[in-house]
Amino acid sequence: EPEVTQTPSHQVTQMGQEVILRCVPISNHLYFYWYRQILGQKVEFLVSFYNNEISEKSEIFDDQFSVERPDGSNFTLKIRSTKLEDSAMYFCASRKPSGQQTYEQYFGPGTRLTVT
Amino acid sequence: AQSVTQLDSQVPVFEEAPVELRCNYSSSVSVYLFWYVQYPNQGLQLLLKYLSGSTLVKGINGFEAEFNKSQTSFHLRKPSVHISDTAEYFCAVSDRGDKIIFGKGTRLHILP
Numbered sequence: 294e295p296e297v298t299q300t301p302s303h304q305v306t307q308m309g310q311e312v313i314l315r316c317v318p319i320s321n322h323l324y325f326y327w328y329r330q331i332l333g334q335k336v337e338f339l340v341s342f343y344n345n346e347i348s349e350k351s352e353i354f355d356d357q358f359s360v361e362r363p364d365g366s367n368f369t370l371k372i373r374s375t376k377l378e379d380s381a382m383y384f385c386a387s388r389k390p391s392g393q394q395t396y397e398q399y400f401g402p403g404t405r406l407t408v409t
Numbered sequence: 410a411q412s413v414t415q416l417d418s419q420v421p422v423f424e425e426a427p428v429e430l431r432c433n434y435s436s437s438v439s440v441y442l443f444w445y446v447q448y449p450n451q452g453l454q455l456l457l458k459y460l461s462g463s464t465l466v467k468g469i470n471g472f473e474a475e476f477n478k479s480q481t482s483f484h485l486r487k488p489s490v491h492i493s494d495t496a497e498y499f500c501a502v503s504d505r506g507d508k509i510i511f512g513k514g515t516r517l518h519i520l521p
Contacts, residue, residue: 326508336453336499336511349508384452396441396460398509402452 295319297401299385305407306375314370314404316385324388325368326398327360329353329381336384342368375408382406411436411502413512421518422490430485430515432500442483443501443509444474453499459483470494492519 298317306312318325327339340350342360359371368387372379382405386398416431434440444456457468464476474485483500500512 324507328509335513336509338508338510341508351508396503397443397455397458399455400445400453 297385297387297399299383299401299404301404302402303405303407305409308377308408309374312372312375312406314372314383314385314406316368316370316401317366318368318385318387319399320366321389322387322399323390324348324398325360325362326386326388327370328384328386328400330384330403331378331381339370339383372406375406377408380406380408411440411504411510413500413502413510415500415512415515417515418513419516419518421520423520424492425489427488428486428490428494428517430498430500430517432483432485432512434481434483434500434502436481436502436504438504441503442474442476443503444468444472444483444485445499445501445511446470447497447499447514449496456485456498490517490519492521495519 300315304312325342328336329339330336338351340354340360341348357373361369382403384403385401388398412435414433422428442459445453446456447453456472457466457474459466459476467473472487474483476483497514497516499514501509503509
């Protein structure tokens, strides 16, 4: 069964550094998402992406964050200058095209980001 | 605005006993409802979903949930739990199948 993959599984970075988290969504999916889960807290929506542009973003997704689908297969989340509070598990998710309405988002295994 | 309330942060239950994990939601529009499970050190896996139709939804691993529109609830149940059900369970809501709003999660702790 196809699945969403994410790399790396764990990223450690110093405060102020840029990080790029990578995701490979399921191949025929057209809607892409990033969520994050700070340790011990609930999963929070960051951003949704469709047709090469952001369709919705949360208040967490400020100017330090950006997303990109550079090559038609990868979907990346960039944090320009990391802060301690960016430490979290980041989940990528993807969903089928609108004509195949199941509304199920398939989640990747996550990337644990640790900012020191 | 949508929100999800999971009333119990932790639920201890003996192995082979039944369990119910409670979830209430609020939304001004029709919603899609989900239960996700997160096993220790793993990602999120969909247990079951309610989109429309029958209010009793069956999912994987013997779980089921009932959508109750008048009580705005979507409680998750299993008649007999196993040690392998130890995990965190998240109730979630989406109004268009787009962004998902998650509850804070309920940790299911199976006692031997």
